[in-house]
Amino acid sequence: MSAAAARRGAEVVLGLCAFTHDSAAALLVDGHLVGFVEEERLNGVKHTNSYPANAIAWLLDQAGLAREDVTTVAYNFAGRHYLRPLLHVPAHLVDRLTQTRAIPRARSFVTVHHRYRARMAQVRSQFPKAYLQSVLHHRAHALYAFLSSGYDEAAVLVVDSLGEIQSTTTWHANPTLQLLHAINDPASLGYAYGAITEHLGWRRGDEEGTVMALAAIGDPARFRPLMSRAIRLTRDGFALDPALLPLRVLSSRYGRVTSAFTAATCPPRRPDAQVESVHADLAAALQERTEQVMLHLAYRARGTSGSGLLCLGGGVAMNCVAVGRILQEGYFDEVHMPPAPADSGTAIGAAAAVWSDTTGRAPGGLTQRSYLGPAYPGVILSTAPRPGLSARRLTEPARELARNLAEGQIIGLFTGPVEAGPRALGNRSILASPLTDDVVKRLNATVKFREPFRPFAPVVLADKAADYFALNQLSPYMSIAVPATTLSQTVLPAVVHANGRARVQTVTQEQHPFLAELLAAFAELTGHPVLINTSLNIKGKPIAGTPELALDCLTESGLDGLLLEGWWVTRC
Template sequence: MTATHARRRDAEVVLGFCAYTHDSAAALLVDGHLIGFAEEERLDGIKHSKAYPENAVTWLLGEAGLTANDVTTVAYNFDGRRYRSALGQLPAHLLQSVTRPRAMPRARSFLTVHRRYQARMRDLARSFPRARLHPVLHHRAHALYAFLASGVDDAAVLVVDSLGELQTTTIWHAAHNDEQPFRLDLHTAIDDPASLGYVYGAVTEHLGWRRGDEEGTVMALAALGDPTRFRALLSRAVRLTRDGFTLDPALMPLRVLSSRYARTSPAFTAATCPPRLPGEPVEPVHADLAAALQERTEHVMLHLSGQATRLTGSGLLCLGGGVAMNCVAAGLIAQSGIVDEIHVPPAPGDSGTAIGAAAAAWLDATGRPPTGIEGRCYLGPAYPDLMLPPEPRPGLTAERPADPVRHLARRLAAGALVGLFTGPLEAGPRALGNRSILASPFASGVVDRLNATVKFREPFRPFAPVVLADKAADYVRLRQPSPYMSIAAPVTDLARTQLPAIVHANGTARVQTVTWTQYPFLAEVLAAFGEITGHPVLINTSLNVKGKPICGTPDMALDCLTATGLDALLIEGWWVTKC
């Protein structure tokens, strides 16, 4: 036993899980401090991995010098006992002709998920024999993480996703300062079948993209469409109410937790278009439907944000849940004047609830919030001692430039497409500089090259800019920082005329603002690129290809270089190119 391990034998060790559903991840707290967090897909190579996060757990425990027997609490990001509450809805669904055909299958599906939850708890108990099991209400895990990541001391918290047990939308008031104990009070809860995430996923699937994965593609397509064509239909499908919203089951059928049941109705299809098969041409009708969906989503999110501020009296808003990844809606909230500032955590989707669940377990045991979550996104495995041979792969050569920053900036200014793999793995769906592909927005045909030879994705999808925070106002109209690339902001005339490659069809850019404190290496690269070009702005997209997760390991990064049109990879100081 090492001395480090011996000192930790009496520590409170909380392991937080998102597992067995999608976006598998794990987070580790030791004596209330966040040690790390990793998404399993970045380590096993399976996008949106549903697996038990074995690789993430192995890395986390190894990082802390611990074993499974040292874990004192296992926090799980669902309280599966709550699935049984769906049975209480059964009589009402049986009474309505439009919901009656699905009422019993729905009830049975929720009971099936409850049984699966019980089996999963038994598996976790066997894996960590000395640990207490601590199930956490899914939306509470979202809300805790969103608030703790923000670093503010008082905020409204709005969580909007597809489904957490039975909740789909919640509004909380969170506060913590020296004068009062930590509090997270639930003000509003909207239950399934009213689910904005369900609707967005259903229409994404109808339009031929993968539900739970490619909603961002539909959001991008929306900028090319005319929402007026289907505006009335989407207003009927998602009806605003005084306290929130409801769904029309004639258009969005009652949810059954089984892929055998379609999420859109024949009436919806008749009023819109036939389902588009993946790979089929994208027609104007598809863009118009995407536009109406996006517009309705924005209306609902603005309505809910106003409700959150009225209920809590707070001028700050934290967003969590899968719908919080809709950067256009987040941008509209930020620009609307409803709130003074919004905060979206690095991992607002389900993976981030591994942190939230661990935080809840620690808070419930001690009455104190954990530390180490505020303002942190680079939380995963790092490879600072990576050594590469001169030929790390057939057809690749590696060397170490004397000045990596300026070498990278010069190559980018010359038009190279470069992968960047450095430091700890970032959390969440956006590459934030540690696992990124960088490119000059001035290079000829850069967007077409990236889409066609590297990302292998639809040509209408935009690329996001990364910019020095103190220069951001030159390029985007944004009243606050955007460190996690979570907000689409209107661009300035300078950006529109000088940097059209970073401007989407709707006149916005999903910007990442970088400070020297947050990320000195990327800040240096931006400054050096700015010295050459006059603009400290680069295109930043994730180091991966379509259908694959962000590269979490050196091998995955080298595979990406080999299999794509990337010109080079800067990996832990090594400059790797193709022979």
């Protein structure tokens, strides 16, 4: 659409997740999603909190628009709610477990509110002709989770660390969104998981998945009573024990576990220290309790909504083992998670909320879409794109890649638009054969540079998935960990974690024609339409969103080759 057309009355809504982790932008033009991209995919800084200037520039260019054509900017937090914790100061002051943090907590929320106002002023300066509208964070999560599903109605459960003051919300979409129940901070499952992740020596807000992986090799019994005290189930949700997980203060100067928690578990682990059995046992107890809480919340969502379908959103919903447990329990006929369930996806949800509020209609272009970012179909490489690298065109890329993979090579794949969300779904992936004996060791040691206990996920042709995994629905976004069948455990142990589960991505011809063709070609050679699929990045860096970042991944890791938009790039 041209700028002139926009001035004639098109509604242009820019959704933003900005100034916090996972900065991103989305664009709706006349209610249709033009695109979405996380800023990290373009600036190379993982979980960047910067203003998403690159993402916005790409979106406007895609739509043929200028900044002046944006009619509304939708922001993914409603900052006035940051002042609500002030009402709870008296109660926190009279409780001996919270009194020392009551005033610092209140001040920290006031500080965040001031920052919010300054950030909104910055956004207004970028879009002086646009109306600026703030959207409740959990509403943005819930709306995106539902609209991306394609369901006519569903229960929606959002579980994260903190959205203004809410940490957990339950909704019913039919098709408009109705809030059924909310749990507010300091009761926060995301806060608890992040606090213990940090205590175990990994970065909260980034490496909770590492703790989830570590849990599979630990014994939860050792710390089960402690974790049941720390995270207590209640009739309508859960609560945290401030004697173990102290009242949240929005400042890094205030720790997130108490001395009593440390005395009952272990000293804080340094990031470079050896991982010991006590760390695995603590991770296992945390994961077990998280699954119990998530099951409790899901059960309540089923009862209060009356729906047999569930949509999940929020950072804690990325706990794929807990999601698998919900599906396995049979509370719901089907469970859906959007491709970007964490905060970045609220850029889409915020834009959708503004459009729905303005028009009374749901936006289009959100359903079952994950490949929403920049593409580089016309990229041209020289025969020597970088010193030490050579490039050539492939005539039958799927068959040639399948042959190389069957021979044990580890290959990067860069094709089409960049994926939304944290999982590589075949457009920015590293692929390997699960039949190769040392593939997991090679991937961890020479390509991903990460802990040896972390598993790798499988991608499988959808119509063959049930042969390998106990999965009774599609899983296109690699968001559900399910038990592996005996066939997988026997033939493909590389994609089965120590807990007997695998985080599966299913692929259909309609969803990803090239990846489906590649899996079929691999099956012709090996008998199994299954590959290892992990993200095209190395530890500490984001998924490679641009050709240059993809070439960086090749040169800085042990990849054997990279297929970059039909160009086969290898070391000389």
